[in-house]
Amino acid sequence: MKVQTIMADLERKHPGESEYLQAVREVLESIEEVYNLHPEFEKAKIVERMVEPDRIFTFRVTWVDDRGDIQTNIGYRIQFNSAIGPYKGGIRFHKAVNPSMLKFLGFEQTFKNALTTLPMGGAKGGSDFDPVGKSDAEIMRFCQAFMWELWQNIGPDTDVPAGDVGVGGREIGYMYGMYKKLAREYNTGVLTGKGMNWGGSLIRPEATGFGALYFVEHMLAKAGKSIKDATVAISGFGNVAWGAATKATELGAKVIAISGPDGVVYNPNGMTQEKLDYMLILRASNQNVVAPFAEKFPDATFIPGKKAWSIKCDIALPCAFQNELNGDDAAELLANGTWCAAEVSNMGCTPEAIAAFQSAGILFAPGKAVNAGGVATSGLEMTQNAMHISWSAAEVDSKLHYIMESIHAACVKYGTQENGYINYVKGANIAGFMKVAQAMLEQGIV
Numbered sequence: 001m002k003v004q005t006i007m008a009d010l011e012r013k014h015p016g017e018s019e020y021l022q023a024v025r026e027v028l029e030s031i032e033e034v035y036n037l038h039p040e041f042e043k044a045k046i047v048e049r050m051v052e053p054d055r056i057f058t059f060r061v062t063w064v065d066d067r068g069d070i071q072t073n074i075g076y077r078i079q080f081n082s083a084i085g086p087y088k089g090g091i092r093f094h095k096a097v098n099p100s101m102l103k104f105l106g107f108e109q110t111f112k113n114a115l116t117t118l119p120m121g122g123a124k125g126g127s128d129f130d131p132v133g134k135s136d137a138e139i140m141r142f143c144q145a146f147m148w149e150l151w152q153n154i155g156p157d158t159d160v161p162a163g164d165v166g167v168g169g170r171e172i173g174y175m176y177g178m179y180k181k182l183a184r185e186y187n188t189g190v191l192t193g194k195g196m197n198w199g200g201s202l203i204r205p206e207a208t209g210f211g212a213l214y215f216v217e218h219m220l221a222k223a224g225k226s227i228k229d230a231t232v233a234i235s236g237f238g239n240v241a242w243g244a245a246t247k248a249t250e251l252g253a254k255v256i257a258i259s260g261p262d263g264v265v266y267n268p269n270g271m272t273q274e275k276l277d278y279m280l281i282l283r284a285s286n287q288n289v290v291a292p293f294a295e296k297f298p299d300a301t302f303i304p305g306k307k308a309w310s311i312k313c314d315i316a317l318p319c320a321f322q323n324e325l326n327g328d329d330a331a332e333l334l335a336n337g338t339w340c341a342a343e344v345s346n347m348g349c350t351p352e353a354i355a356a357f358q359s360a361g362i363l364f365a366p367g368k369a370v371n372a373g374g375v376a377t378s379g380l381e382m383t384q385n386a387m388h389i390s391w392s393a394a395e396v397d398s399k400l401h402y403i404m405e406s407i408h409a410a411c412v413k414y415g416t417q418e419n420g421y422i423n424y425v426k427g428a429n430i431a432g433f434m435k436v437a438q439a440m441l442e443q444g445i446v
C-alpha cells in the first residue's frame, strides 16, 4: 500500500471532502508500515475497501416551524463498516453537516468502536438542521420528521444511532417516541442515550467526559504525572465538556476555561457543583453562547472572540468540534507551558497542531481513543437492553474504567516508539485497524 497513491485516488473520487480526506490520511499514514508487513491485507485490498462506506442514505426532512412556515433539511445515515458488529454511531444536528463531515465521523467511529473491546461496527448520521434558537416544539417536530425517514434502516442488530453534537437526551427521546410509533415494537436497543426510565443506562450521559478523564489519568500515570492541582482548559460547554469538567474537578484538577462560539470564559477558581449544573442549563437553552456563565458567576470573566487555548493551562481538552485547535493554537499553548493535550471531540486538532504537540514531546492522545468511553457505554446500554436488565451506576462505571484502561494499554502496545515516546495516534490507529482488517479478511470479499 502506498498512502500517496490511495489518497490521490480518493481526492479524485471525492473532491473537496476535506474532513473525510484528512481523517483517512491520518489513519493510513500511521498504519502504512504495519500494513505492509501483511501481504494478505494487500491481496484482499483491505484498505481500498475500508475507506469507502458500505452505504449512505440521504433523505429529505420536511417539517413545519412555529410560524407555520415549511422547512426542508437534508438527513443522512452513513453505514460505514460492519465487520465486527452492527453499525453504531451518533447523529449530529449542526448547520455545517455535509457528507464529508459524516464520512470522516463514520470512518473514525469504525476504529474507535473496534478499540472499545465491544462488538460494534461504525456509522454516523445527522442533518444540516440548526438547533440554535429553535423552540422545544420545533426540535420535537424535526426529530419526528427525521425518524419518519430513518426508521426502516435501523434496528438493534442492524444499526444503532445515538447522540452527537446537537443531539442529547431530549432529541433521542423524541426520535425514540416516533420510532416506536412507526415500528410498533418496543425495541429498546434501537437507539442509545435513552432516558433512565425507558431503557437508558446510568452513566451514559457522563460517559464520554468521564471516560476521557480516565484515559488521561492512565496517560499521566504512565508519564509519572498526576492530574491533581493541574489547570485544565476545556472548549465547549455541552454534554461532553460537562462530563469532562465534572470528572476533572472530582479528580482534583482546576477547570479554568470553558468556551463557546462567542468566546471563552476564564474561570480562575475552578468549578463548583453549581457551575457544573449551570453548564447543562446553558446547553438546554439552545442559544449556543457561553457568555451568560460569567454573568451568573462573578468570579469568572468572559473574553469575547477568544478560544479556550488562549488561557494558560497544563492540560488542554478540546470538547467541541473537529479542527477546533489549529497549529497557531498549539503554538500558543506550548508557549504557555501546556504539557498534555487530549482530544475529547472527534478530530479536535488539525494535523499541524498534532505535529506541533508531538514534536514538542508533550503528551497527546487522539479522539478515537480518548472519547471512546461514550460509545463504549452505548455498547453497555445495548447489552443491558438485550438482557432486559439495568446495571447500577457503580457497575457501569467500573466497566467503563476497565475499557478505558484497555484502550490505553492497546495504544501503548502499538504506539511506543524506539526512543520511548508513546505515539498515541499511531497506537490507536494500528490497534483499531488490526481488529477490523482481520475481521474483514476472515469474512471474505463482500
Ligand code: 2IT
Residues within 6 Å of the ligand: 088, 089, 090, 091, 109, 112, 160, 161, 162, 163, 164, 165, 192, 346, 371, 372, 374, 375, 376, 378
Ligand atoms: O462520537 C461518538 O462516539 C458519539 N457521538 C457516540 C456514539 C454512540 O453511539 O454512542
